[in-house]
Amino acid sequence: MGTMANRVKSVNENRVESLSKGQLFGAIFGVVAGVIIFLLPLGLDKKANAVLALSAWLLIWLIFRPIDSGYTGLIFILFLTLLKFPPASIFTWFTISPGWFQISAFVIASTMVRSGLAKRFAYTLMYKLGANTVPRFLFISVVVVFLMILLVPSPTALIAITFPLAIFVAEAWNLPKRSEQKKGVPPLALVAFFLLILCGQAGTWVKTGFSLNLLTMALSRVDIEWLDWFVLAAPLVWAFGFLAVFLVLKVFKPSKNVTAPKEILKTKFDELGPLTNKEKGVLAVMLVVLILWITESSHGVSTGWVALGAMCVFALPKFGIFKNFDEAISSINWSVMFFITALSAMSTVLNSSGASVVIKNALNVIQPDTVTGYYVLSSLLGTFATSIFGINMMQGVFIPVFVEWSQVLGMSASHGLLAVWLPSVLGGSLIPVLLPSVLFAWTFKYKGERLFTFGDGFKITLVAYAAFYVVAIVSQMTYWNLF
Numbered sequence: 210m211g212t213m214a215n216r217v218k219s220v221n222e223n224r225v226e227s228l229s230k231g232q233l234f235g236a237i238f239g240v241v242a243g244v245i246i247f248l249l250p251l252g253l254d255k256k257a258n259a260v261l262a263l264s265a266w267l268l269i270w271l272i273f274r275p276i277d278s279g280y281t282g283l284i285f286i287l288f289l290t291l292l293k294f295p296p297a298s299i300f301t302w303f304t305i306s307p308g309w310f311q312i313s314a315f316v317i318a319s320t321m322v323r324s325g326l327a328k329r330f331a332y333t334l335m336y337k338l339g340a341n342t343v344p345r346f347l348f349i350s351v352v353v354v355f356l357m358i359l360l361v362p363s364p365t366a367l368i369a370i371t372f373p374l375a376i377f378v379a380e381a382w383n384l385p386k387r388s389e390q391k392k393g394v395p396p397l398a399l400v401a402f403f404l405l406i407l408c409g410q411a412g413t414w415v416k417t418g419f420s421l422n423l424l425t426m427a428l429s430r431v432d433i434e435w436l437d438w439f440v441l442a443a444p445l446v447w448a449f450g451f452l453a454v455f456l457v458l459k460v461f462k463p464s465k466n467v468t469a470p471k472e473i474l475k476t477k478f479d480e481l482g483p484l485t486n487k488e489k490g491v492l493a494v495m496l497v498v499l500i501l502w503i504t505e506s507s508h509g510v511s512t513g514w515v516a517l518g519a520m521c522v523f524a525l526p527k528f529g530i531f532k533n534f535d536e537a538i539s540s541i542n543w544s545v546m547f548f549i550t551a552l553s554a555m556s557t558v559l560n561s562s563g564a565s566v567v568i569k570n571a572l573n574v575i576q577p578d579t580v581t582g583y584y585v586l587s588s589l590l591g592t593f594a595t596s597i598f599g600i601n602m603m604q605g606v607f608i609p610v611f612v613e614w615s616q617v618l619g620m621s622a623s624h625g626l627l628a629v630w631l632p633s634v635l636g637g638s639l640i641p642v643l644l645p646s647v648l649f650a651w652t653f654k655y656k657g658e659r660l661f662t663f664g665d666g667f668k669i670t671l672v673a674y675a676a677f678y679v680v681a682i683v684s685q686m687t688y689w690n691l692f
Contacts, residue, residue, distance in 0.1 A: 228275055235273020239266045256292060257564040263288050264555050264564075268599060271548075272640060279544030282551030294558050302546075302553040306513030307423040311363060311549065312541055313516035317495075318366030319540035320523040320530050324491040327370040329481050330357060335374070336478040341471050343396055343463040344454070346378060347403055351450035354407040355414065360495050362502075362516060364412035364419060364646045365545065368405060372653045372660070375400050377477070379655055381469035386656045394665050396463045401660035402638075402669045403457060405650050407450060409634045414446040415439050417502040417512040425604045425630055428556070429612045431622040434506045441627055441692070445684050453676035460672050487529050494522055545649060549601070556605020565606045572610050580618050584628055584685050587611050588678060591629040595636030603633050624689050628681075635677055638670045 412419030524537035615625025
């Protein structure tokens with residue numbers, strides 16, 4: 210009898226969930242929108258029209274998720290193959306340094322976690338700086354995340370390290386489940402989504418901190434050296450991080466009763482013990498990697514290939530992190546990688562087919578005629594275009610147009626690119642399904658429930674936008690003039 214009950218339970222657990230009304234609507238809407246766009250007289254050939262139609266379908270399905278985003282990406286890739294696009298344009302992500310940088314980042318992140326170095330780095334800072342309340346946690350998380358990005362070269366990978374820390378703190382605070390709070394944004398949702406935004410922004414403050422930084426430069430034909438990117442971007446992002454904390458606390462006012470006893474933080478800190486040989490080895494390799502990233506202009510080896518080299522070293526069984534190479538490869542989230550591949554292919558084929566001309570012509574209608582107008586317009590469009598069309602569409606289609614505008618106005622290419630790129634990363638958090646890092650963050654749960662919902666994310670992100678625009682638009686017009 211017990212065996213039969215277990216079988217029934219197993220069948221119920223493995224049963225495919227039916228589509229919600231929203232997912233069903235999105236599935237139908239995506240197909241209908243694609244058909245309508247394909248039939249519109251846009252003055253393009255049928256292949257370009259098909260690319261526009263498929264792109265609309267892809268974005269709508271990624272937003273509503275009637276099926277897993279990885280599967281949606283693979284279907285899109287299949288359609289491009291049937292349209293006879295060359296493999297090099299479809300699988301661009303796997304042929305360039307940024308693609309392998311992202312792939313390697315998953316293994317590097319797993320290495321940091323498995324070795325215990327990430328936990329040591331995070332817990333030491335949290336304990337030493339006394340992050341036992343929500344305000345302190347938010348302030349200190351700015352420091353922790355922005356320092357850890359140097360050792361963990363990917364926002365997605367950084368999320369894999371910091372979100373378990375947030376869950377531990379929630380347990381220490383003995384927070385209720387999300388569903389038990391009827392009004393307002395739950396403290397854990399506030400902490401979790403703020404961490405998510407910080408991870409994305411941290412990935413923009415150094416050239417190598419976000420593989421999409423490198424792809425953005427390649428597609429925009431703008432080359433910025435590691436140190437120049439750091440000097441131009443880092444002060445703005447750090448300022449944004451701290452200002453966002455003030456606004457978040459002011460707007461959401463988390464309860465002062467939510468605290469984590471210092472004794473628990475001390476216990477976790479004491480459990481770390483002295484630095485192990487394994488941790489020393491990982492730290493040594495990452496310091497070498499960091500030096501190679503900083504000196505890229507001298508030796509000419511792209512940052513992605515340096516990250517791939519680190520992945521190969523960490524994957525060696527003798528290094529003591531993974532039992533074999535298969536175990537190292539299993540730490541890569543291939544669903545996310547195919548999701549990114551599809552978005553990358555979308556921007557590539559939009560350009561190669563000529564379909565992007567429609568978007569470019571629409572944008573040129575609102576081209577600004579002053580530098581101030583450029584900073585304001587590029588920040589707004591960078592944010593909300595990313596939210597609607599996705600970060601890869603922003604890179605491959607929108608940003609090159611914006612950079613052309615900046616050059617017409619006499620701005621340097623680096624200033625024109627960063628003015629769009631910095632808010633674009635934040636914009637990917639507004640609709641939490643178009644940025645891979647947000648998609649990945651949704652997999653984390655506390656007491657069987659998601660750390661945050663779409664509604665939580667939307668509210669918190671809008672507050673963060675206010676902080677970013679105060680910093681970005683004002684600072685861009687003053688700080689960057691020093692260079």
